[in-house]
Amino acid sequence: MTMTEAKLYLGVDLGGTFVKIGIIDDAGHICRKFKFPVDQDGYRTSILETAVLSAGEVLRSSDFLSFLSERKLAGIGVSATGQIDPHTGTVVGAAGHIPNYLGSHIAEDFHRAFGLNVAVANDADCSLLGECSYGAAKGDLNVVMMTLGTGVGGGILVDGKLMSGSRGAAGEIGHIIINDDGEECSCGNRGCLEHYASIKALVNKVRNAVSEGRISPAYLGGDADASSDDLSFINGKTIFSALSEKTDHNCSDHNVLFSIVDCWENYIADGLVSLVHIFNPDSIVIGGGVSEAGELLVSPIRNKVLKRAMPSFADGLIIKAAELGNDSGMIGAVENFKHRYSQQRA
Template identity: 30%
Template sequence: MKVIGVDIGGTKILGGLIDERGNLLEETLVYTKAHLGREKILENLFIAIDKLIDKDVKGIGIGSAGRINFKEGIVEYATDNLPGWTGCNLKQLLEDRYKIPVIADNDVNAAVIGEIWQGAGRGYKDIVMIAIGTGVGGAIVYNGEVIRGGSWSAGEIGHMILYPKGRQCNCGQRGCLEQYVSGTAIARTYSEVSKEKKIAGAEEVFLLAEKGDKMALEIVNDFVNSLSIAILSLKNLLDPEIFIIGGGVIGAKRVWWDKLKKTLENRASITPAQLENKATMVGAAKLIIDYLSKNN
């Protein structure tokens, strides 16, 4: 069986042709150009799928940023990272166009499914995944099943209130985790504190920390402390076997991973994601493979 798995993000759309054993047969990347709105996002999604589709493809799995109605394949809510995406019925649009079954889910839900199938989640049934990139996403797995919630927003770890009356978040709340541990927050904090030096991204802060920059080291320590508070709170609430930590910031784990483990003092088990930027694509493929297996 061959299927297509797609990861729709604010910057890029990553698609893969994948078989039922998880082998990646072909891959493509198309820039989302999300600032141009829904029609441009869909146009580029179609371009990505068209590059991979052939008569042997049996279905399409989608992992998209936003709050996704898993039953109906509708984007219930998306931030301004994907303008106009709220209300988009991905399942219907793609099934009408390609005449094959389609499944759509939140991108981090798909990512944790990918990690369970082919990565760091193998062998575990109770998992919390934290994806730290531009923002902070999450997914919760209990007894082998993804918990999606009554309004499809379970796992929105980035919007846990970490520090009441803290930084303003774009969700309307103050003090959300995302405002302290995301790549955006790390870069912004350094720029604010230094006043003179503008930072392009979190990776630059981590590089400065490696070189002994005191300000960068302090920001990395604050990042670790804030993340550890969130992990321990989630451990007390959900008691997962393992926390899988992924997203773009994991690429700099050489700088902060050991600090995090030491801060946690063995009170929670953590592991880095293994599939890196392919986790959502692989997990989306697994979702449609499972759907086809149950319905054929």
């Protein structure tokens, strides 16, 4: 195997809790990966500053230098939370209000620090590119990705191209309004999909059911007498493992939990059915941490979407869980870099 010609890339995933940095080869394989917290001083040191310092640490490490050997570091791909202008590599909008983040010049600061070309895109868009290159939607040209987490993110691939829109912010599918009389969303509107279909929304509903005594804490893996003040043990993972592990489907705990999850999945399907009719995708990829639940999560959503989409749209439509997990952002960021600078690769 000749390794001397191979190029390496730095894949950076900027999130609100961690910056993840991977050394990634031309085939999308992560050779080394690192993770650094970004909220160590309440964001007084900006996320971007922490990320640039962390990347410098990685690139100076003897582990990396010996690994680099004769290979060439060809550039930096960054996946970043918030709305990103991909042309300038700047944060133009950020839901969630992370201090010192809005307006960050990501591409400029990384370029200044390391002298390499830099491509920046929104994290959901990067996950989508990663899944289309190496994961659940490999080879598909028309793909809708929905990522379920604290919010609902998304990315849309049309005819093999990432849809970016006038300011690069296209695909904010969490803010489709599904109930104009609904509750207030972090964006200021009412009744956004995100408010009903995020993991946060699901977890809140389940915690309420537990504190109202409709589900016993023990059913979700907590102490039988867990105080309703501390239901932090309930998260997406505990909810789906309760659904998968418990065999007594006639107990009332199960029925209440099942109906909450079913209702949450109806909201997800509401959003997806609208997107299917707008974009007529080959496939839909459901991402975010909860996608680890695989078919347990996806199968009911698939049934609901296929039942409600018009037959010509439902025919052949594939709906799958994301396959690259937490690494999709880093991998997709490098794919985005390669697309952007492909004319320089020949």
